[in-house]
Amino acid sequence: MHDLLSNKLGALGVLIEERMGHALHDLSPRAAAVLSTLHFRPGLTTTELSKVVAVSQPTAVRLLDGLQRRGFVERGEQAGRFTPLKLTEAGRVEVTRLQNERILTIGTLLMPLEPHETKAFETMLDRILAAATTSRFHARTTCRLCEHDLCGPGVCPIGNKATEIEQGVV
Numbered sequence: 001m002h003d004l005l006s007n008k009l010g011a012l013g014v015l016i017e018e019r020m021g022h023a024l025h026d027l028s029p030r031a032a033a034v035l036s037t038l039h040f041r042p043g044l045t046t047t048e049l050s051k052v053v054a055v056s057q058p059t060a061v062r063l064l065d066g067l068q069r070r071g072f073v074e075r076g077e078q079a080g081r082f083t084p085l086k087l088t089e090a091g092r093v094e095v096t097r098l099q100n101e102r103i104l105t106i107g108t109l110l111m112p113l114e115p116h117e118t119k120a121f122e123t124m125l126d127r128i129l130a131a132a133t134t135s136r137f138h139a140r141t142t143c144r145l146c147e148h149d150l151c152g153p154g155v156c157p158i159g160n161k162a163t164e165i166e167q168g169v170v
Helices: 002-024 029-040 046-053 057-069 089-110 115-132 136-142 157-167
Strands: 073-075 085-087
Touching: 002 029, 002 089, 029 046, 029 057, 029 073, 029 085, 029 089, 046 057, 046 136, 057 073, 085 089, 115 157, 136 157
Parallel strands: none
Antiparallel strands: 073 085
16 A cells, blocks of 8 residues: 555655746756755855755855856855855845745645645645654755745744754654
8 A cells, every 4th residue: 555655655746846847947956945045044155055955065166156147146255264155136036936936836736635635634744744854954955945934933844843853852
C-alpha cells in the first residue's frame, strides 16, 4: 500500500515542480531561492546565503553575479571580509511576483478538494513536514522559497519543530 502512495506522492511532487517552474519564469530554483532568502533576511553575506540556499560558495557567487547583472541584487559596502547583500527595488518586485505566482499556481492543485478536505490535508501535511524537520538549518533550507510572512512563528510546522529541537523539547 505504501508503494502506491509513494508513487502518488512522487507524481504530486512532479506536478508541484512543474508549476514551480512556471512561476519562476526564466529564473532557476536556486536563483529564486537567493531572491526569496534576501527578501526575508537582508544583509546576509555570500557565505551565509550559500548555506541557506544549499549551494557551494562559488555557485552562490555566480548566482549573485547573474542576479546583480539583472538588477535584482546589490552588494553593500564591504565591512572587513564581509559584504552584505540586499535586494534592489526591482529585486523586491520580482520576489513579490514570484511569491504570488508560486502560491497561485501551486494552490490550484487544491481546487478539487472541499474546504473540510483541504483542512484535513493541511493538518496531515503539517505532521509530515514537522516529522521531516531535523534542525534549524534544515528548516531554513526547506523553507527557502516560502512566503515567510504567511507562515511565521506558531504557524509554520517546520519552524515550530526546529524551535522544539533547539529547546530540547523533542
